[in-house]
Every structure is written in C-alpha cells, then in structure tokens.
Amino acid sequence: xxxxxxxxxxxxxxxxxxxxxxxxxxxxxxxxxxxxxxxxxxxxxxxxxxxxxxxxxxxxxxxxxxxxxxxxxxxxxxxxxxxxxxxxxxxxxxxxxxxxxxxxxxxxxxxxxxxxxxxxxxxxxxxxxxxxxxxxxxxxxxxxxxxxxxxxxxxxxxxxxxxxxxxxxxxxxxxxxxxxxxxxxxxxxxxxxxxxxxxxxxxxxxxxxxxxxxxxxxxxxxxxxxxxxxxxxxxxxxxxxxxxxxxxxxxxxxxxxxxxxxxxxxxxxxxxxxxxxxxxxxxxxxxxxxxxxxxxxx
Numbered sequence: 404x405x406x407x408x409x410x411x412x413x414x415x416x417x418x419x420x421x422x423x424x425x426x427x428x429x430x431x432x433x434x435x436x437x438x439x440x441x442x443x444x445x446x447x448x449x450x451x452x453x454x455x456x457x458x459x460x461x462x463x464x465x466x467x468x469x470x471x472x473x474x475x476x477x478x479x480x481x482x483x484x485x486x487x488x489x490x491x492x493x494x495x496x497x498x499x500x501x502x503x504x505x506x507x508x509x510x511x512x513x514x515x516x517x518x519x520x521x522x523x524x525x526x527x528x529x530x531x532x533x534x535x536x537x538x539x540x541x542x543x544x545x546x547x548x549x550x551x552x553x554x555x556x557x558x559x560x561x562x563x564x565x566x567x568x569x570x571x572x573x574x575x576x577x578x579x580x581x582x583x584x585x586x587x588x589x590x591x592x593x594x595x596x597x598x599x600x601x602x603x604x605x606x607x608x609x610x611x612x613x614x615x616x617x618x619x620x621x622x623x624x625x626x627x628x629x630x631x632x633x634x635x636x637x638x639x640x641x642x643x644x645x646x647x648x649x650x651x652x653x654x655x656x657x658x659x660x661x662x663x664x665x666x667x668x669x670x671x672x673x674x675x676x677x678x679x680x681x682x683x684x685x686x687x688x689x690x691x692x693x694x695x696x697x698x699x700x701x
Contacts, residue, residue, distance in 0.1 A: 419492055421467075424452045428460045429469055432482050440479040467495045505681050508533065508656075512678070533678045543674045544577050550653050550676075551581040558585060559652040559690055560594040561661075564616060564641070567669035572623045579628040586630070586637050594630075595694055596620065596641040605643055614699075617641045632700060640698035652687055656680045 409430070416426045431450035435441045441449070447457040461480055464470045468491025473479040482488060512533040519531065537546055551558060560582075572579075586592055598613050605613075621639060624630040632639045649661040657678050664672035 415489070416492075419496055422460075424450075424456060424460050425464055428452050428457065429464055429482070432464075432470055432480055433485075435481075437481070440473055440481040442477045442479055444477070446480060467492050501680070505679075508678055508680060531676075535676045536673060537676070538673050540670060543671055544575075546674065546676065547651075547659070548577050548581045550657060550659070551578070551585050554585050554590050554653050556654045557591045557652075558582065558593075558654075559687065560592070561646060561649050561651055561690060562594065562596050563646065563649060563663070564596050564598050564613075564620065565669055569616070569619055569623065571669055572620065573627060576627070579624065579630060583629050586634060589636070591636045592630075592638070593690075593694060594637075594639045595690065595698055596639070597646045598641065598643050599645045600643050610643070613641070613643060617699075638700070640694060640700045642693060642697045642699070644697075646693075650686055650690075652683050652690070655687060656683050658683050658686060 413426055413430065416429065421429070427450040428446055431446050432441065435446075435449070443457045443461055444454065446452070446461065447454045450457075452460055461470065461472075465472055468483065469488045470480055470482050473481065483491065515531060515533045535546075537543055582592060596617065598616075600609075621631065624639070630637060630639075649663070651659040651661070653659070657676065660675040660677070661671045662673045662675075664670040
C-alpha cells in the first residue's frame with residue numbers, strides 16, 4: 404500500500420472516530436503476514452499499543468467489523484477485506500449514531516417534562532418541543548401547519564373517511580395548502596385514508612361505493628389544493644378498515660397521535676405530539692406495510 408493511500412486510510416479512520424490506538428493496531432494488522440496471522444502480543448509490539456490495552460482495542464476493532472478473531476491458543480487476528488471492513492465500519496457508526504440520538508431525545512423529553520413541572524426561572528417555549536398535547540380544532544391546525552412548514556424530507560398522513568369528510572375538506576385549507584407548499588419544496592408525501600369499517604368482509608356494493616367516495620375526495624383535493632397522486636412524490640391511497648390508531652409522522656422522528664371527537668367524529672378532539680425516532684420508525688414500518696399490501700390507489 405502506497406504511503407499516500409495509507410495516510411488517506413488513517414485520515415478516514417480518524418474521521419470515523421477510531422482512537423489512535425485502534426488506528427495503529429488496525430494498520431499493524433493490515434500490513435502483517437497473511438499466511439501467519441499475528442497474536443495480540445505481536446500486534447502490541449508492532450503498533451506500540453500498550454500490552455495492557457491491546458485486547459480491549461482488538462475486541463473493539465472486531466465489534467466494528469474491521470478484523471476477525473481466529474480461535475487458537477493463543478488467539479490470532481486478521482483483517483477483513485478492506486472494502487468490506489470500511490462498509491462494516493460505516494454501518495456500525497450509523498447504528499451507534501442512531502442509538503445516541505435516540506438516547507438524547509429520550510433524555511431531552513425527560514428534562515423538558517421536569518422543566519415544565521418545576522419552578523426554575525429560565526426561559527421555556529410556550530409550546531413544548533419534545534412532547535405536548537393540544538386540544539381544539541384551531542390549536543391542532545396551527546400545530547400541524549407549523550410542522551408541515553418545518554418538514555425537510557417526508558410527511559406521512561393517516562386520515563379517516565366518514566360521511567362528513569367530503570363536506571369538511573373545503574374547510575381544511577390551512578393544512579392542505581401547507582402540504583402543497585411542502586410538496587413544492589421537494590417533501591415526499593404519503594396520504595393514507597381509511598374507511599371506518601370493522602374487519603368483516605365488505606360487499607361488492609360497499610367497495611364500489613367506497614371507490615366512488617375516494618374519487619370525489621381526490622377531485623376535491625386536486626381542484627382546491629392542487630394535491631394529486633399524479634404529482635411526483637405525492638401519493639394518495641385508501642383502505643377499507645378502520646385504523647386502530649390515527650397518527651401522522653414528520654421526517655421519521657415526530658409523531659402526531661390523533662384522537663377523534665366522540666361527539667363529533669369528523670373532528671379531532673386532541674392531538675399528542677411526540678418526538679421519538681425509534682417509535683416513529685416502528686410506526687412508519689407499520690404504515691408502510693398497510694400502504695404496500697392493503698391500500699388501494701384508484
């Protein structure tokens with residue numbers, strides 16, 4: 404390996420947050436004999452990694468997918484092919500980053516909760532960032548418009564259709580106008596509508612009626628707001644069964660849980676806003692499963 408390439412590799416490993424000891428041990432292994440893999444003691448001597456740290460360092464390199472351990476007495480070590488090792492390292496760091504971010508979000512939610520329930524005299528946002536519950540149509544609409552406008556990548560909507568849906572769509576201008584503007588910014592949109600049937604098989608007539616209602620819904624969306632499945636990155640589908648939980652997801656991290664008004668079921672009574680990437684990912688997988696296998700696009 405040329406000197407320039409070796410320096411580039413060391414720089415890459417440093418950028419990938421490997422310690423100096425890890426880099427030195429890995430380079431020593433990389434340049435060692437392929438037919439006679441070295442022991443930990445030999446790697447320590449070659450890399451100048453202290454003998455008291457070498458086993459820990461080699462275990463870390465193994466966990467990160469850079470080397471493999473040969474079970475012998477004493478144990479020996481060898482590198483994995485370089486391109487595979489670099490791919491393993493990137494995957495490891497990506498997983499570690501997600502776990503760290505998830506941990507920070509969890510801690511932030513706890514701290515925010517404690518802050519709002521304390522008498523500490525420091526500045527607090529009037530609307531909670533990591534968790535909140537809002538009530539009333541106008542408050543919910545304002546919160547949705549805020550996060551639609553802040554979206555940077557993807558918006559997933561999970562909506563319901565009942566006998567009043569077509570009537571109230573023209574009054575949801577703030578939401579769907581913001582969605583169209585988000586689409587214009589390049590945000591991907593998936594909008595899944597569910598009819599409120601239970602799990603019993605529907606008759607052919609019921610399915611045909613549902614298809615007609617959905618066609619009317621799509622016509623209203625297109626005429627009033629310019630939203631259509633014909634737009635790239637914007638898709639609308641429907642399912643026949645009631646969704647057990649209505650939720651929307653913003654940028655794979657923010658979830659909006661929606662509770663229907665039991666008196667006026669065409670309205671949302673309350674909305675819980677939660678920032679949790681792990682939960683958002685699980686719910687997104689559930690949504691995509693329905694979207695792929697159950698949903699219908701006329």
